[in-house]
Each structure stands twice: as C-alpha cells, then as structure tokens.
Amino acid sequence: MTAEHKTATASTDSDIAIIGTGPVGATAALFLARAGLTAAFIERYPEVHKLPRAISLDGEIIRGFQRLGLGEEVASLLQPISPGERVGFGNSKREWLFDQTPSPFASNGWQSFNMFDRPELEGYLRDAALTEAGVTAQIGTEASALADKGDRVVIDGKQLDRDDAFRLSAHCLIGCIRRHPFWAKA
C-alpha cells in the first residue's frame, strides 16, 4: 500500500516534476526536497512492482542515503554478505561464471556488498519520498506527452483508473523512467 501523500493537481506549482517513483525518482525527490525544492511525481502504478529487478547495492549507495539521514534505515533493509562469502553469477549447473569475495566493509564504513529484496527497498524509498515535505504526487497516472513552454514544462497524461486526462506543469522535469515511446521522442 502506497503511503498517504499530498496529491498533485493541475494547479500545483512545483519546481520539479518527476516521472516515475522507482528508486531513481524517489531518491531524486528526497535530495531535491531536502534542498528546499518542491517536487511533483507522476507514477502510473499504484503499487511497487512485486518482482525483483535489482538484487545488490554497495556501500557508496548507502553513503548517499546517509547524507539524507537514512543510512541506518536503508542498511537495516539489506542482507550484507558474511566475511569470506563468494558472490557472483552462476549457470543452471551451479558453476560460477564470475565471482568475487568482497571485503565486508568498505573504507567508508558501510558494508561493501549487500543483497536486498527490491520490492521492500523500493516501497520504503517510494513512501519516504511521498511523505517528504514539499512532495506531491499523482499515483496511477501515466505521462504520455510533454510540451516545453519556455519557463515551464507541461506534462499530459491519463489517470488510469478513471480514464481521465491529467495535466501538470513545473519549472523543470526529470524523467526517471526507462524506455517509453513518448520519452524516447522527447
């Protein structure tokens, strides 16, 4: 269940619009909000994806969250490797294709190699971003077109549950989405 959040509307005046509340969009919103900027999300899916699409992160990533005061909380969601443990990729015969034995702690003090459950971490980041002061969102809305109006960018989309048109404008836009036909054209 996505956290309670302030809804972005057509009249919301935000510094930055962010398309996509994946890990990149959520983290960008947290950094922008902590810098005193307002951010409005557009995200098409009401819930985070249930399938794992990333499985590990290193200590530098945790150091980034440390700057937001979230280092300990993010680290508590991770499964760090044990000293001497091998990590890598294998084939269906369980033969190593490549592997390494990372040192447990990096010079920055955080565990250098950590596995995680992506839906859990992504849900945590999405909720942290959505409940941050200065952040509003349209969840369940798909962006489908952009227009550059000089000092503003206008994003058009559709509220998927109601099939209603939706429009949002902001001073800047960050697209935190992977391949999407309209974004490829933008």
Ligand SMILES: Cc1cc2nc3c(=O)[nH]c(=O)nc-3n(C[C@H](O)[C@H](O)[C@H](O)COP(=O)(O)OP(=O)(O)OC[C@H]3O[C@@H](n4cnc5c(N)ncnc54)[C@H](O)[C@@H]3O)c2cc1C
């Ligand atoms: C099968 C698979 C396995 C992977 N394994 C790994 C791995 O082991 N390690 C690793 O580091 N990386 C892995 N990746 C890559 C990793 O998933 C991506 O790098 C990461 O998800 C990028 O994060 P993101 O926030 O930029 O985008 P995403 O996680 O893709 O999030 C984008 C968000 O934008 C939303 N969105 C998209 N289009 C629109 C639109 N038009 N309007 C509104 N919202 C929209 C989506 O619903 C989504 O919530 C894997 C990817 C896949 C597919």
